[in-house]
Amino acid sequence: MSRKKKLTPQSISREEAQSAALERFKPLITSEDFRLMLADLARPLPLAFRTNPLKIKHRAEQEWASRYGWKLDPVPYCPTGFWVTEGRESVSMTMEHRMGHYYIQDAASMLPVELFDMDGLEHPLVLDLAASPGGKTTHLSARLRDRGLVIANDSAADRITALRLVLQTWGSTNAAVTRFPGEKFGRWYPETFDRILLDAPCSMQSLRSSESHPMRPITAREQEGLARRQGSLLAAAIAALKVGGQVVYSTCTLAPEENEAVLDEIIRHFGSSVHVEPLEERLPSPAPALAEAYGQSFDPQVVNAARLWPHRFHTSGFFAALIRKTGSIGFPQETPPDRPLSLVGQTPLATAQAHKIRSFFLDRYGHDLDAILSEHQLQLWQSPTGIFAVPLAYLERFSGLPCQLLGLKLAEKSADEWIPAHDWVARFSSKFTSGSLVIPPELVPSWLRGEDLELASPNSGVVILFDPDGRCLGRGRSSGGKIKNLLPRRLI
Ligand SMILES: C[S@@+](CC[C@H](N)C(=O)[O-])C[C@H]1O[C@@H](n2cnc3c(N)ncnc32)[C@H](O)[C@@H]1O
Incomplete structure (x- = not known):
């Protein structure tokens, strides 16, 4: 007996949204491509x-x-x-x-950050203008090998926590999280950044619905509003970019109004100061953008962008363009906000304290903080929640810009000892060469459930735990034949 699929109101509207979008996009591709796309969407x-x-x-x-x-x-x-x-x-x-x-991460979302040229950039300044929840920020941080600075900005207050947690779990030291309308950065920081990602808020007409990217019907009015915001954000990104720098503009929609039409408008506005770069060498096979849509022809450079119809690389629908700034532009300027870090209780760690913490890490854990701080150009700062390693590039260029997270937490002070922070330990686990304990494999599942262990350790105090395969399991506090579980609650 065949079982009928149960349709919820949400799934009905997602399916309806998908067929409405298919109808709208059908005139934009050949009938052969449309057939291939339908076959791919069924997989x-x-x-x-x-x-x-x-x-x-x-x-x-x-x-x-x-x-x-x-x-x-x-x-x-x-x-x-x-x-x-x-x-x-x-x-x-x-x-x-x-x-x-x-x-x-959806494979389509791995494209935009791969488009940037990063070779030869020693300590670049990078801006992720609409960053939450931070998937692409982690990619930027990885491609920079955690050097220089990535400012991860998002205007939505309720999306900042997710962004912070994603960056902490990734272990980025070179990141700062800010919460401003992205449109402001062009006025506040003209010609400042080497690379800027604008993964723009969009209508999500990707043709593949998912929990994180649900497809829903979209009105013409909503779409006009989105396209206007995308244009202003992209103009701000170009203003904030150094001459010679690169912006990647991406969306997870296939609507030409939010993709090719936005690029076309930007090219008309900024003329020869911007160039949309061809992408053949960065893609396994051609995925050109549209030359025209619904009776509108676009500037000839627009086809250089990449339009990922879902069957092109078996992904969700996606769009990405690599834009190089080839000349200076005139743009209105404004003074950025200026709030000294000391006003929120953040101060540089006094030299004597910094020396103590370095010695503590070296003696207890064989952990050479100096080497890490100098390799990643970080400085130790004290904040009300602990000691952080913060990127020098932020202190030198943006220290007055209020931020929601700066660098990576190194430690907390407790009585007469320092407790290494979980995110630091997880990031640099291979550099903790003593003060550690390997736990037997049969105890690993209960440890990961957040339970304490009946296990003696040669070292008392906070120890770094590993499983027999060398995988770091965070920190525990050893005393009296027990290990107290210090895994952060978010990981249990
Ligand atoms: C497509 S999502 C970004 C996804 C993110 N890049 C990632 O890969 O995880 C777009 C984001 O833009 C943010 N946003 C919307 N309007 C904005 C604005 N004017 N300035 C900055 N961010 C904005 C939204 O809050 C949303 O988090």
Whole structure:
């Protein structure tokens, strides 16, 4: 007996939204492409993840594949991206996922950050103008090898916590989170950034609905509003970019009004000061943008952008353009906000204190803080919640700009000892060479559930835990034959 699929009101509207979008997009591609696209949309999309080179060793994904029975297919335009096409263990349930060794991300969303040229940039200033929840910020941080600075901005107050947590789990030291309308950055910081990502708020007409990107019907009026905001954000991004720098503009919609038409408008506005770069060499096969849509012809450069119809690389629908700024532009300027960090209780760590904490880390854990601070150009700052390693680039260029997170937490002070912060330990676990404990494999599941362990350790106080395969399990406090579980609650 065949079972009828139960339709909820939400799934009905998603299905209706998808067929309405298909009808609208049908005139934009050939009938052969349309047929191929329908066939592709009938195939489920496997989950994909992007590895975290800041935390893992080269080719760690091969180890995970054999541990979890995964079959991995590489995402062709992203060297750190993989689809999981088969597997015993869900990608979202592993210890590596909790510890930030990879980020689960739709393969289409791995494209924009890969488009940037990063070679030869020593300590670049990078802006992610509409960043939450931060998937692409983690990609930027990884591509910069955690050097320079990434400002991750989002205007929505209720999306800032997610952004902070994603960056902390990833272990970025070179990031700062701000909460401003992105439109402001062009006026506040003209010709300042080397690279800017604008992954714009859009109508999400990607043709593949998911929990994080639900498709819903969209009115012409809403779409006009979105296109206007996308144009203002892109103009601000170009204003904030250094001459010679690159902006990537991306959306997860296939609506030409929010893609090709926005680019066309920007080219008309800024003329020869911007150039949309061809992408053939960065893509496995051509995925050109539209030359015209619904009777409107676009500037000839617009086709240089990439339009990912879902069947092109078996992804959700997506759009991305790489724009180089080729000349200065006139743009109104305004003084940015100026709130000294001391007003929110953040101060540089006094030299004597900094010396003490360095010695403590070296003596107790064999952990050479100096080497890390100098490699990543970080400085130790004290805040009401602990000691942070903060990017020098922020202090030098943006120290008055109020931020929601700056750098990575290093430690907290408790009585007469320092407690290394979980996110620091998880990020630099291979550099904790003493003061650690390997726990037997049969105790790992209960540890990951947040339970304390009956286990003696040669070291008392806070110890760094590993499993027999060398995977870091965070910190525990050892005393009287027990290890108290100090995993952050968000990971349990
Ligand atoms: C497509 S999402 C970004 C997804 C993100 N780049 C990622 O990969 O995780 C767009 C974001 O733009 C933010 N946003 C909307 N209007 C904005 C504005 N005027 N300035 C800055 N951010 C804005 C939204 O809050 C939303 O988080």
